Amino acid sequence: MKQCKITVFVKDLSIRLRKEVRAGSLHVTTTVVICLSMVSFVVILTVFINNNVKKYLVSEDHSYFPQLAAFTPLSSWSPYPYFPCNSSLSPPSLQQLQFPITSLRDWLAPKELRHSMNDKELLWRASMVPHIDEYPYNHTPKVAFMFLTRGRLPLAPLWEMFFKGHEGLYSIYLHKSLEITDEAPESSAFYKRWIPSKPAEWGRATMIDAERRLLANALLDFSNERFVLLSETCIPVFNFSTIYNYLMNSNQSFLGSFDDPRHMGRGRYNKRMWPTVTLSDWRKGSQWFEVLRKLAIEMVSDVKYYPVFRDHCRPPCYMDEHYFPTLVTKIFPELNSNRSITWVDWSRGGSHPTRFVRKDVSEAFLNQIRNGFNCTYNGSITTVCFLFARKFHPSTLDPLLRIAPGLLGFHS
Ligand SMILES: *[C@@H]1O[C@H](CO)[C@@H](O)[C@H](O)[C@H]1NC(C)=O
Ligand SMILES: *[C@@H]1O[C@H](CO)[C@@H](O)[C@H](O)[C@H]1NC(C)=O
Ligand SMILES: *[C@@H]1O[C@H](CO)[C@@H](O)[C@H](O)[C@H]1NC(C)=O
Numbered sequence: 426m427k428q429c430k431i432t433v434f435v436k437d438l439s440i441r442l443r444k445e446v447r448a449g450s451l452h453v454t455t456t457v458v459i460c461l462s463m464v465s466f467v468v469i470l471t472v473f474i475n476n477n478v479k480k481y482l483v484s485e486d487h488s489y490f491p492q493l494a495a496f497t498p499l500s501s502w503s504p505y506p507y508f509p510c511n512s513s514l515s516p517p518s519l520q521q522l523q524f525p526i527t528s529l530r531d532w533l534a535p536k537e538l539r540h541s542m543n544d545k546e547l548l549w550r551a552s553m554v555p556h557i558d559e560y561p562y563n564h565t566p567k568v569a570f571m572f573l574t575r576g577r578l579p580l581a582p583l584w585e586m587f588f589k590g591h592e593g594l595y596s597i598y599l600h601k602s603l604e605i606t607d608e609a610p611e612s613s614a615f616y617k618r619w620i621p622s623k624p625a626e627w628g629r630a631t632m633i634d635a636e637r638r639l640l641a642n643a644l645l646d647f648s649n650e651r652f653v654l655l656s657e658t659c660i661p662v663f664n665f666s667t668i669y670n671y672l673m674n675s676n677q678s679f680l681g682s683f684d685d686p687r688h689m690g691r692g693r694y695n696k697r698m699w700p701t702v703t704l705s706d707w708r709k710g711s712q713w714f715e716v717l718r719k720l721a722i723e724m725v726s727d728v729k730y731y732p733v734f735r736d737h738c739r740p741p742c743y744m745d746e747h748y749f750p751t752l753v754t755k756i757f758p759e760l761n762s763n764r765s766i767t768w769v770d771w772s773r774g775g776s777h778p779t780r781f782v783r784k785d786v787s788e789a790f791l792n793q794i795r796n797g798f799n800c801t802y803n804g805s806i807t808t809v810c811f812l813f814a815r816k817f818h819p820s821t822l823d824p825l826l827r828i829a830p831g832l833l834g835f836h837s
């Protein structure tokens with residue numbers, strides 16, 4: 426590593442310089458300063474020549490990629506800016522660093538979910554929108570299933586059954602807690618679907634950051650048109666094709682949003698949010714949303730309301746129950762049905778919804794969720810109001826796997 430030696434040499438010189446100054450020898454100092462300037466000049470010249478030679482070599486090898494030069498760091502000291510000298514990792518090859526753009530496909534979706542963008546870079550990248558409506562390629566819309574998980578995904582076998590046979594119509598994204606390091610088997614729908622994650626605290630801004638991180642990663646794939654946020658306790662209550670068609674044929678999003686006059690609603694409004702957010706703007710809703718692409722882009726692009734919520738929505742105000750419901754009502758009320766498609770049971774009271782265990786699961790129970798309600802869909806009344814349900818304990822997996830093939834029409 427030549428760059429390292431140069432750094433060490435410069436460090437060495439500066440230490441010597443400091444010693445000289447302490448010794449009070451002005452003459453020696455001047456000499457050293459001159460020497461140092463000359464060394465710097467030589468070093469810069471070397472790097473410059475080095476880069477030019479590399480550019481020359483590179484363009485000889487791949488002269489059919491004129492974009493290459495733009496991706497080569499021209500004036501940087503090191504061609505491997507993200508790999509410090511002491512790193513035990515070996516630097517990537519030049520080939521990997523230059524990302525040659527060979528076809529439109531390379532722009533449409535990242536090949537790998539792993540990336541080195543920080544949140545700010547990621548959100549900016551995800552906020553980009555094409556200005557030509559018509560696709561120049563065969564565009565098959567997909568549903569992005571975004572799992573915001575606290576630990577593992579105990580109901581994964583049910584989801585595997587749900588996804589099976591529908592490849593190409595969905596994408597999966599997992600936001601994991603950091604202690605989970607194991608990978609799903611290669612045959613799994615969840616294989617290599619983790620996104621770069623950070624710790625998220627319930628009710629805090631870090632939870633919204635995690636949701637926006639999921640949305641932004643999913644937005645990088647231009648085929649994703651609907652975005653569902655799910656937790657590890659969620660289950661699907663219809664088969665894939667029913668859910669896919671329900672979402673794709675709707676011109677609205679399903680993000681719960683209502684005005685709750687009680688203290689656990691309007692009572693959480695903080696006057697300091699005024700005038701950006703007023704009390705009449707204030708909304709509440711479930712964290713588990715489903716949105717269409719246009720709304721997802723707004724949700725990752727918001728720089729106006731997010732700081733106000735981050736600074737002034739602190740417990741007992743829970744950001745995940747108020748930020749998106751208020752934001753969406755404020756910017757695109759006509760694109761939202763204001764109802765969630767994830768069923769949950771609050772009927773037993775308290776501050777947490779009912780958690781279902783093995784003995785609760787039956788066909789009758791699932792049918793009640795599937796058809797036991799009335800709501801508006803695309804302008805008309807329907808009994809299919811919920812496509813997903815929570816909160817299901819890991820012990821429900823066995824009965825669910827037993828019921829699913831018949832009732833939900835899953836492939837097994
Ligand atoms: C490399 O050096 C940086 C800064 O000097 C230090 O923070 C880091 O821990 C070092 N890494 C290794 C792998 O030694
Ligand atoms: C819902 O409305 C959209 C646009 O108005 C239409 O394209 C779609 O077919 C409708 N879906 C259903 C299920 O009626
Ligand atoms: C959702 O709520 C907003 C704001 O209250 C309203 O403008 C919009 O019409 C509602 N949407 C539906 C489908 O009722």
Ligand SMILES: *[C@@H]1O[C@H](CO)[C@@H](O)[C@H](O)[C@H]1NC(C)=O
Pocket residue numbers: 797798799
């Ligand atoms: C839904 O609407 C039907 C027909 O209007 C009615 O018979 C039924 O009781 C309603 N169900 C609920 C849960 O409100």
Ligand SMILES: *[C@@H]1O[C@H](CO)[C@@H](O)[C@H](O)[C@H]1NC(C)=O
Pocket residue numbers: 676677759760803804
């Ligand atoms: C959605 O579709 C319904 C039924 O076709 C229509 O009445 C409604 O205006 C549409 N809404 C939007 C926002 O396009």
Ligand SMILES: *[C@@H]1O[C@H](CO)[C@@H](O)[C@H](O)[C@H]1NC(C)=O
Pocket residue numbers: 663664665666667833834835836
């Ligand atoms: C999915 O369920 C619907 C009805 O709920 C059924 O008509 C359809 O055949 C099922 N699809 C598959 C692939 O099993």
